Amino acid sequence: MFKLIRLEWKKNRIGKDIRNALILLFCLGFFVYAVEFFGITDEDPEANSIGISAFIELLANMSYIVFCGAMLASYIVKAYKNKTMNLMFSYPVKRQKILLSQMLAVWIFNFAALVLTKLAIYGVILIGSRHKGYTYSIDFHMGDSGFYISLFAGSAVMVSICFAALLAGLMIRSSKAVIIASVLLMFVTQGSIGSLTLSDNGGFFAILLLVSAVCVALCLGTVEKKDVL
């Protein structure tokens, strides 16, 4: 399986994705740094009860839901559209294994990139907070194991729920559909109307995870029987 994942990265130019992830990291890092230390918001540091971690999580998760959707579109839906999937299905490898390797290639990359992005931003903010005054309170402890458990679990959940968008794209063979579905997921999971938000609702995320699991199961379950058009 690892060989198949490695080949997926190779043929989909993982270098380009790494470069894009680094650009995203730089942009997010710079923005969060500016918000926290340059005071570009109107927030009052004294009166502010919100921590910076919520802001970091929000931005990183929002960005990676779309990033992951774009990668799913490029690795899987595009492969069906440009018929390279026909070539893949002509190899003596189980179709489910091929499709799973493509999904894992996207999942592993996005999970790793999201974790590293968050870690890098948290690290920069922590270092900056020792030398500068800040807007939002520093509400995380990088020396605490709970911080890492939460970071890893949260990132895994966020990347996993993106796979709900894949089924939409595969059903109508449209890369745009995956990206639009990802953007919708981003708004639903990270957005808020007034004080109403679902971003901290564990039950909602559990349902989304279940939906994603069903979508992945449907994609994998039908691939062996389906005609490759």
Added chain:
Amino acid sequence: MSILVQTNDLTKTIGGKELVCDVNLHLKKGEIYGFLGPNGAGKTTVMKMITNLWKPTKGTIELFGETLEKDSYEVLKRMRSIIEFPVFYEHMSGRENLQLHCEYLGYYEKGCVENALEMLSLSDAADKPVKKYSLGMKQRLGIAREVLSRPELLILDEPTNGLDPSGMKQIRDLFKMLCKEYGITMMISTHILSEIEGIADTVGVINRGRLKEEISMKEIRERNLSYIELSVKNTKKAAYILTEGLGLDNFRIMDERNIRIYEAGAAVGEITKALAVQGAEIDFIGKKTETLEDYFLKITREEDEKCLN
């Protein structure tokens, strides 16, 4: 010769439309099988089912003596195919595409990529991205990719599309060499009948989703079916003279000017004389031998006429 591929009542229906129906074809080991048919006849559909890309609605496929199931993957090691057109990772070079192919197949014979590129005269362009290749070069790269692992069975759908005449000749020679020297069995679909005529051992003619005939080229040549081609100003009058005056009934009016007389005992001199006496103007008359193209047209036309009636 043993049978390598056999289909039994192979049928494919999509959305209530029957694409192919009860196709029973037989591919012998070591032969080149020409799969002929007009556009939309069902050639690609049959090939897609043999390569397991499409699943039959009815019927079975036997490959290498085993019935093809939806999860038959072992047989895919022994066969390669190009269906419709070869696809590549366009941003990668020709060499990288071939190396990637080897990795997926688990085929690591030293020098196989270079040999395949050389065989198809692509060594100079090997490091260029495929997106910069011409259609003919892509077609050759596709063939290079599929032959590099020396499969037992090669299924090629219109493999000479986009090739210039010299490229076609090169590919034709390559197919003959692969079949003769490496024992690769090939199934080649094409609409350019002259392309297949020189290399095929057997041809299968499919029309309107049904396999009309399967016949060896040897048999076609042995039949050596000759006919008299007659070109006249008035085919109705000429047909009347042939029937009433000469008692011939085995002929076919091809179009407004041409008649083909298949009657074994018919003589050119006798027909010319009879037509001249009756005042039917002749533009041309001469003996001809049926080519694969004629044979193909005869079969498909018969079917089309039946459908129209």
